[in-house]
Amino acid sequence: MMFDDDQIALRDVARRFAREKLRPDYQKRESQPGIDRALFKEMGSLGLIGVDLPEEYGGLGLSGVTAGMITEEIAYGDFNVSYMQLLSSLMGAIIHANASPELARTWNSRIVAGEAIVALGLTEPRGGSDAANLQLKARRVGDEYVLSGEKTSITFADQADAMVLFARTGKPEDVARGISAFLVDLTQPGVQRTRFNDVGSKIIGRGSVFFDDVRVPVENRLGEEGKGFTQVMQGFDFSRILIALQCVAAAQASIDEAWEYVKERQTFGAPLAQYQGVSFPLVEFETLIAACRQLCYHGLALRDAGQPHTAEAAMVKWMGPKTAFDAIHQCLLTFGHYGWSMDLPHQQRLRDVMGLEIGDGTAQIMKLIVARERVGRAAVQYAKESKK
16 A cells, blocks of 8 residues: 555654553553553554544544554554544444534544543443344433443443443334444443443453443433334544554554574574575565455445445454454464463464454454345345355
8 A cells, every 4th residue: 555645654653652642561561451542542642542433522533544554553562552443433424424513522532632432332241243133222311312222241340430422212023223333421320330340352341331220411412213123333434444454454563573583593503584485474474464455455445435344344343353363373483482471462462463453343244245236236246145
């Protein structure tokens, strides 16, 4: 992907911050109880959060390609900190498109400044990929909605300031047509939160959020009643590409470290890099990661041009995390007995990246989406029916 001069200048700011400020303490941050809010504010002051959001909120009004570029640079330094870029672009876009001007200005200006974290409240205990089958209810009572139910597997569950929450306002048989979206302040009474003991991305955290008759003003509904499912599905095309770029960046960091190691490490009187059995696997993953990166930016360019990009987003969402995991695994092995140590970052990158083989849709769901885009929903449905 070729960037223009303005993009390169912004990329250089992100690159310096990621490699000088974030990367040295990537592993140390894992032991912290939560994300360092000061880092978010610093990124906000540098213009590195929500670069694609309008200038009225303090954003730069730039392209999705630029947002992807910044996400990749930050993730190279710290995979987990780059969640701020991902969530800010995704949540900010949903809020901008569907909230009242006053509500959007209040929250998006805080997001861009690095002063607020807005979580995505979609997944429920009964399932994640079956996003249209939600059970959390929103009852209309006068000029308020009353929320009752649970959201689970929520990133930043115990740290987020607010949530873009999807709830059922219609009947269960309405399926997707009965879902509405709300912007919910998570500091109000009736909200309880838990944190899971996850394998990776520990400073981000994941957990459940419970709503016990939580009241939300009608003004906090995002868009029309019953239109929430459409809103979030459109956003997922964007976030899935950003997720792939997070993973690409983590893999590239490990690959770069492995190249440096094999140039310096001597065995049998020669650098390890001399042996094809060592260098060829790194070449293969360097190639695969480069290919995935290019498909990511192609998808973002399609989005910026207003063109369909659902298939491309689904492709990189399954390809990115898997390829990155395999690449990092190979890098760990390349370091030999040094790699089998908690002191090197490869083991943490493995754990962090692996979570995104699940989050925002598994590989199986992504492949189903690509198949549906290529052959049509009816053909996929026929295949399912024929197995019964």
